[in-house]
Amino acid sequence: MTTSPTRPLVEPRDVPLEEFPASPLGTEGMHVLTADPTPRYGSAVLGVEYARKSGRALHLQVLLPPVRPGSTERFPLVVYVQGSAWFEQRLGQELPALADFTRRGYVVAIVEYRPSTVAPFPAQVRDAGSAVRFxxxxxxxxxxxxxxxxxxxxxxxxxxxxxxxxxxxxxxxGDEPVDAEPLALRCAIDYYGPSDISRMNEEPSIQDHVGRTSPEGMLIGGVDVLENPELVRPTVAMNHVTSTPRRPPLLVVHGSKDRIVPFGQSVLLVKALQEAGQPVTFYRLEGADHAGPAFWTGDVLDVVDAFIRENL
Known part of the structure; x- marks a missing residue:
């Protein structure tokens, strides 16, 4: 049974919002609020494939700041490499905190790299570079x-x-021609990263860092760290520190009670950069363990934000 319309049909017409008529309809007791169209939240573009390597797709989770529909506005880009002991990453681990960081006016892209069980060092570094270039x-x-x-x-x-x-x-x-596509970063931020995997057990820690099945051993192909100095050498950050060329500024933040990556790992890196005359800023987060909410407070993110803005 077909029901005839009670009012004449209106032909669809594509018009901008400001020209679209407000509905004259209503009901008794209807409440009215005035709409505020100011964007308050960003959006996420999940599962963006940026490369295929070692027989698998690699993805980005891209978080956008608040923008009006149809906007062509551009924002600084923060490419975030999620920690995982170089194993398979949980890409959603810091996603809520980073989504909140987009409200400061950044696009944030969380990078999936190949885990060490699929490809040893320097695959992870090459993947980060591929993500930036993509x-x-x-x-x-x-x-x-x-x-x-x-x-x-x-x-x-x-x-x-x-x-x-x-x-x-x-x-x-780099997996792409680095002369044609340099990373050309404005700055970089290191949260409690290792700098010399052969020296991590020189300080107190709650895990082994030298055995062949340790995260560090797996990074270099599933072998003992101390027995393979030739494989360790290129993974050591200080071995890549030189006085020229001048590198973009680096911010290092590390907890004083880190039970996984000893605080001294950042001390080694910062001292080497200082001796080479490279720009580095170092923050010791007193009482902080490895990772966790202490690194995502407003005060710490204010430091990160100010550092980025100073170097943009």
Missing amino acids: LRRNAERFHVDPERVVLWGDSSGGHTTVLAHLTDGDQEY
């Missing part, structure tokens, strides 16, 4: 200003960040 090529799609890019990582992601930062321009650490 995002630059797709800057318009993700509202990115390709001239303002920052790399930030925690734990093994901090190690990956620092190595990418220090080896920019070295083809050994």
Whole structure:
């Protein structure tokens, strides 16, 4: 049975919101609020494939700041490398905190790298570089200003960040032509990353760092760390520190009671950078363990935010 319309049909017409008529309809007792169209939250583009390597797809989780529909506005890009002891990453681990960070006016892209069980070092550094280059090529799609890019990582992601930062321009650490597509970072942030995997058990820790099945052993192919110095050597951040070229500024933040990556790992890195005359800023987070909410307070993120803005 067909029901005839009670009112004449209105032909669809594509018009902007300001020209679209407000409905004249209503009911008795209806409440009215005035709409405020100001964007308050960003959006997420999940599962963006940026490369295929070692027989698997690698993805980005891209978090956008609040933007009006149809906006062509561009924002600085923060590429975040999630820590995982170089194993399979939980890409949602810091996603809520980073989504909140987008409200400060950044696009944030969380990088999936190949785990050490699939590809040993330097695969993770190469993947971070591939992600940066992909995002630059797709800057318009993700509202990115390709001239303002920052790399930030925690734990093994901090190690990956620092190595990418220090080896920019070295083809050994890039899967794309590095001369044609340099990372050209404005700055980098290292949250409690290892700097010398052969020296981590020189300080108190709650896990082994030298055995062949340890995270560090797996990073270099599932072998004993102390028995394979030739494999360890390129993973050591200080071995890539030179006085020239001048590298972009690095911010290092590390907890004084880190039970996984000893605090001294950051001391080694910062001292080497200082001796080479490279720009570095170091914060000791008193009483903080490895990772956790202490690194995502407003005060700490204010430090990160100010550091980024100073170098954009």
